[in-house]
Amino acid sequence: MGLGLVPLGLAFGVFVTQSGLDWWWASAFTSLIYAGSFEFLLVGLLGVLAPLTTIVLTASLVNVRHVFYALSFPLNRVQGGLPKAYSTFALTDEAYALTTREQARSWSGRRILWLQGLLHLYWVGGATVGALLGSLIPGSVKGLDFAMTALFAVLAVDAVRERRGDLPTPVLALLSALAARLVFPGQMLLGAFALFTVVLLARHMTSRRGTSHA
Template identity: 65%
Template sequence: MGLGFLPIGLAFGALVVKAGLDWWWAGLSAALVYAGSFEFLLIGLVTAAAPPATIAATAFMVNVRHVFYALSSPLHRVTGRLGKAYGTFALTDEAYALTAGKQARSWPSRRILWMQVFMHLYWAGSATAGAPLGALIPDGVTGLDFALTALFTVLTIDALRDRREDHSTPALALLSALVARLLVPGQLLLTAFVLFTATLLARHCASRRRPSHA
C-alpha cells in the first residue's frame, strides 16, 4: 500500500506546482491535512480563492465517509490517548481497507499505529518529492489526477476478493452510488452513504425478523 502511495503522492506534488502554488504547499498539505482525495480538490479551491466556508463545506462533504469508517475500524484496540488521537486522524481509506480485512482482526495496537505512521510518511514524503519533480513534467502530460482513482479501484477489487462469500454488500454500495449519482449528483458521497446505511439497516432488521429454522 505504501508503494501505491508513491505515484499518487508524486502526482499530487506535481499538480501543486502545475497549479502555480509554491512547492512547500504539497508537503504541508500532505502532513497536516492528510485527506487524499480532498487534497486534490483543495488545489482547485485554493487557486480559485474560494471562501473558507466553501472549503469547509467541501471538506465535510468529501470526508463525511470517515464517520462510517469509525463504526467498524479497530480503533478500540489502539491504546493510549495519544495513540487513539493519531489513529483517528490517520484513519484514511487505505488504512481502513487494510484493517477491515480478515488478517487484520488480530493486529495489536502497535502494528495498527505503525502501519498508519508509515502510510502517512509515504504520502507526505512522496508529495514533497513530487513538487520539485513536477517542474520536469512536460505541460502536455495528462492523467496524473487519475492515479487516485486507480488506487481506489485496486482497493475495491481487494475488498471483493476478501468477501467472496458475500457480494450483496458491495452490490448495495454500488446501487446506492448509482442512485445518488442520478438523483443528487452534486451531493453524491453524502447521499450514497445515507442510502447505503439505510439499506444495511433495513437488511439487518429484516434478517432479525426472519424466523430461524431448526
Template identity: 40%
Template sequence: MNKSLFLTAFKATVPVLFGYIPLGIAFGILFNELGFHWVYATLMATVIYAGAGQFMAVGLLANHAGLMEVAITTLLLNSRHVFYGISLINKFKTNGWRKFYLIFGLTDETYSLLTGIRPPEDKDETDFYLLITALNHSYWVLGSTLGAILGANITIDTTGLDFTLPALFMVLAIEQYKTIRESRPFVMAGAVAFLSIWLFSRDNMLLMSILLSIIVLLVLRRGQKPTEAIAQGSL
C-alpha cells in the same frame, strides 16, 4: 519495533504504496503551479492528509476561495469519515496519542485495509493498525514532496494520473472480496452507486451513496433474528 510485524504491514500496504506515490506526485505538481514553495506541499500532506481534500484545495486556492467556502466544502467532502470512524470503534482498543493518530490517519484506503485484513494472531493488533496507518501516511507525504520538487524543476505531463485513485480502489475492493468471500456487499454497493448517480448529481453521489447504504444496512439488520445480528456483530 517487531521486524516481522513491520514486514506484514508493509506487504499489506503495497497496493496503497503504488497508488499514493503517483497520486501524491500529481498533487505536488499541481500544488507547485500555485506558486508555493515545495515545503508547503509536504506540510499539507503531513498535517492535513486528505487526498481528495487536497486536490480540491488546489482548485479553491487557485480561485481565491474564502475561508468559509473552504471549510464548508471540506466538511461536506470528508463527512464520509464519520461513518468510517463509527464502524471502527471496537477495533481501536487504545487511548492517548495512538488512538488520536489512528483517527487522524483514517483515509479511504487505510479503512479498506483495516477492515479487510486480519492482524497476525501472535501480535498486538493496535501496533499492526498503527503501522498500516503510518506507512500509508508516509507514502502520501513522500509522493506529494517528490511531485512538488519535480514540478518546481522540470515540466511533466500528468495525463492519465487522475486514474490512479480509481484503480487503487478497484485493487482494494478485489482484496477485500478475497478476504471475506461474500458477494452481497459488493452487489449492494454497486446497486446503491448506480441508484445515487441516477437520482442525484455526480457531485453529491458519494455522500448520497453512503446514506443509502446505511439505510439499506439498517433495514436488513432490523429484519435479522437477534442471534444472527449478535453473530455478525462479533465478526
C-alpha cells in the same frame, strides 16, 4: 499499498507547484491535512479564493465516509491518548481497508500505528518529491490522473474477494451509487452513503425479524 500512494503523491506535488504555490505547501498539506482527494480540491479552492464556508462544506461532504469507517475501525486496540489521536487523524481509506481485513483481526495497536505512519510517510514523501521535481515531471503523463481511481478499484476488488459469501453488499453499494448519481447529481457522494446506510439498516432489521420468527 504504500507504493501505490507514491504516484498519487507525485501527482499532488506536481499539481501544487503548477497551481502557483511554493513546493513546501505540498509537504504542509499532506502532513497536516492528510485527506487525499480533498487536498486536490483544496488547492483548487484556494486558487479561486473560495470562502471559508465553501471549504468547510466541501471537506464535510468529501470526508463524510470516515464517519462510517469509525464504526468498525479497530481503534480500541490502540493504547494511549496521543497514539489514539494520531490513529484517528490517520484513518484513511487505505488504512481502513488493510486493518479491517480478516487477516488483521489479530494485529496489535502498535502494528496498526506503524502501518498508518508508514502510509502517511509514503504520501508526504511522494508529494514532496513531486513538488520539488514538478518542473521535471510532465503534467500530461498518461495515466497519472487515473492513479487514485485505480487504487480505489484495487481496494474494492480486494474487499469483494475478502467477503466472497457477502456478494450482495458490493452490489447494494453499486446500486446506491448509481441511484445517487441520478437523484443527487450535485452531491453524489453524500447521497450514495446515505442511501447505502438506509439499505444496510433495512437489511439488518429484516434479517433480525427473520431470525426472531425462526
